[in-house]
Amino acid sequence: MKYYFEKKIKDIGFEEAIEKTIAALHEQGFGIITEIDIKSTMKKKLDVDFHNYKILGACSPEFAYKALQAEDKIGTLLPCNVIVQEKEANTVEVAAINPMASMQSVINMKILHVAEDVGHKLEKVINSL
Structure with a gap:
């Protein structure tokens, strides 16, 4: 299992990619x-x-609350990081953490269900770009 979801976007500027990524994240809550x-x-x-590279700390209050209710130390793994980087002109890569990969060390089924739901939403974000 990869620890991230990713997509390369061609013919887009770095700042525009950030705006589109933030908008896609908002659409998923x-x-x-x-x-x-x-x-x-x-x-x-x-x-x-260094090349253009931003880390966006994305948070869904609803999912964060559920996760914290199930496991109070889970805050060490929050928020969900999304990176936007431009290694070559007019090609931007966006990648988001796969929460299922990062939560493998947490032995709590309630957390795994939350991570699965968050992962589906983050994958939708990446696929929508």
Whole structure:
């Protein structure tokens, strides 16, 4: 099992890909609670050039609540990260965590059911791009 879902999108700019990804996440009930600009951080902290790369911390309050009710330490695995990166001009890759892969170490069937539901929604997001 791969630990992520991914899709490459051609003929799109980086910022437009981020907007489309956020819109697709919203359609599936996710909000963005964190946004990390890796390119900017690498330049600032290490003075190195890096390609366009953002990490979006996506959260569905409904699913987060269910998960936290079933397992109080599950917050260590939240939010669901989605990356948007541009390694070559006009081609952007979007990838999202596969919660079923990340939850394999959690021995709690209630969590696995939530992870399965979240995984289906994140896969829909990626496939819709």
